[in-house]
Amino acid sequence: MKIWVYLYASIATFLWVAISYVNCQAALYGQFDFIGYSGVSSMHATLSPMTYKVLFIERVELSTNVNLNGKPTYSVEFDLATSEIRPLTTLSNTFCSAGSYLPNGTVVNLAGAEAKQGVVQGFNQIRLFNPCNNGTCDWHNDVYTLLTNRWYPTVEQLSDGTLFIIGGSTSGVSVNNDTINEPTFETYPSITGTKPVPFQFLKDTLPHNLYPCVHLLPDGSLFILANTNATILDTTTWKIKSTLPKIPGPPRNYPLTGGCTLLPLDPSNNNQPEVLVCGGGNNNDSNTLKNVKGEFTCGRISPLSNNPTWEMESMPFSRVMPDITMLADGTVLILNGCNSGTAGFNKCSDPVLTPVLYNPKAPAGSRFTKMQSPSYIPRMYHSIALSVPSGQVLVSGSNPNNNPSGAGPFPTEFRVELYSPPYLFTGVPQPQIILAPDSLKYGQSFEIEYKAFSGTHKVTANIHNPGFVTHSTHMSQRLVWLEITSSDNGKLSLKAPANGAIAPPGPYLLRVLDNGVPSNSTWIMLSK
Structure with missing residues (x-):
């Protein structure tokens, strides 16, 4: 009898210690939790406004697990409360597309790729989604199309809610080149005319200029970074307003993909903007993409200051294809990606499973914290991370395979996680x-x-x-x-x-x- 009492007491003690350790770890570093399956390979994602749902969009391929009206479909609505998915209509190939919101809350998803498997091309298509809570909303095409084909473009909201659409190539490619480069921008709805506006900057930044980094600044102009070049575009004249210093280090755009974000704007400092750019692939100035290692450095710049300069720091880990995600408290979570290789199919290895927290208000040299609570799911090419209303971060995707499969070291991934930052483990309930x-x-x-x-x-x-x-x-x-x-x-x-x-x-x-x-x-x- 005494042996069993001792055994039960020992087990209870062990469980108490284990639970205490887990709670302590979460309070320091946060926690990943599996919450369900995406149904599609979620390489694009956005919140559905005025709801608590997420829109997942993938490319037309064989990996989808979702059907609609007896046919495969490649977009779903994911319910954050229940993890249930609702199939949505696929109108055109959304591979490597872009998106944003209109002022009325309509979700815009535009551009894409070639016709495939009975689905029409999406290069110049504009797809719209009017959010709802009753399960009846779906994608529909605008009567307008883009003024040119675009694959890997970037979209940014302007001060009046118009969407600024820039760059890309006219077809899919491993590395951009002057034959298919689309060195132009346009707007939707159009305020720049009936033809794409030529933009020399996108010629000067070849070949690493796909999915350029673009942020609206508080004076109404646009910060734009591609390759290592940075500039400010005036959105009244559509001319270059100023040329900024190049960011030190390797190119930061596809396939040497880094990430960027506009840091939080704060009225207490007159909304002085700062841009953070981190990671990428370091090819040591080589013309090849062999033996590429992840880049450690981050650059931070105040583009509207009197003397804009890059303040350089190093992350605890090198990282290609980082997601740089804004958390609810204004800190920045850097996660996903790999340590070796480049963006593209089957070109990356050594996944970086541990997130890093960046505190923009901390002094230089003490802004990074290794969040020693790694995910166990590699998130490689075609992964996403998205802040959600709860203060958590939804993490999904990873489809680095040209021919999607469930085999190999990094199979096509459908598991969805929520990362809960340390501020959700303080012991104090959320307000x-x-x-x-x-x-x-x-x-x-x-x-x-x-x-x-x-x-x-x-x-x-x-x-x-x-x-x-x-x-x-x-x-x-x-x-x-x-x-x-x-x-x-x-x-x-x-x-x-x-x-x-x-x-x-x-x-x-x-x-x-x-x-x-x-x-x-x-x-x-x-x-x-």
Whole structure:
């Protein structure tokens, strides 16, 4: 009897120690949890505005596990609450496409690839999705098409909500070249005319200029980086406003793919913009893509400062194809990708399973933290990471195989994870938004009623567009801190951003943070 009592006590002690260790690890480094299956290879993803669902989009291929009306389909709606998927119509080949939101919350997915398996080409197609909560919404084609074929373009929202569409190639390719390069930009709806606008910058940055890094700056201009070159484009004259220094190190674009983000805008420093660019593939200035190693460095620049310069730092790990994802508290999560090789089919090895947290407010030299809570799922070429309303990050995808299969070292991946950052393991419950508006005008003063639990009453608030993500490119990703005009226990008086250059019109996640712990977000529509 005593032996069994001792045995049970020992097991209970072991379990208590194990659970305590797991909880301690999560509080320090966060935690990955498997939540379901995507049904399709989720190489493109975006939130469906005003819902708690995600749109997954893949390419036309043999790997899909989803059918609609007896035929394979390549896009689904993934419910964050239930992990259920709803098949959506495939109108054209969406491989290597791009996307964003319109001011009314419509999701736009444009460009793509060649006709395949009975599905028409998507190079110049514009596909629209009007979100709903009743399971009836689906993709439909616009009557308009792009002015030219585009594969691997980037989309960024402008200050009036118009979509800026730049670059790409006119067909699929391993490395871009001047025969198929598309060195132009256009807008949707068009405000730049009936022909694509030539852009010399995209000739000068060959061959590494696909999915260029583009961010709207608070003066209404655009920061654009391709290869190692960076420039600012005036969106009133459509001319180069200024040329910035080249980022040190190797090219940062496909197939030596790095990642970039606009760091959070904050009214307390007059919304001074900073851009962060990290990782990529270092080919040691070689003309070949053999023996490429991941790049350690990150560059940070204030493009509108009087003397823009790159501040260089090194990540704890080198990384090709990083996803640089904005977290709810304004820190940045760097995850996914590999340590050797390049973007492209079967060209990458040595997956980097451990995320890195970047704190933009910390002093240089102490901004990176290794999150010692790795995923066990390699996320290689065609992976995504997307912030979701709960304050977590949805992680999915990985399809590095030209002929998708369940075999080999990195099979086509359908498992979906949620990464929960350390701020969800503080022991303090997430604050709750009790009452908030569902629409805001620029410069509007408004109130939020909330319930907080930390006892510190250190409450902040922000709005967040997690963007449209594919191929390490987080299009229109943006987080803006809100000005607090007064704070009374349980009530915040806030001021909306002043204009569309700070936050373009459209849907945003609105949240409060209690001593750094974010609430579940609510959707708001921001407009003129």
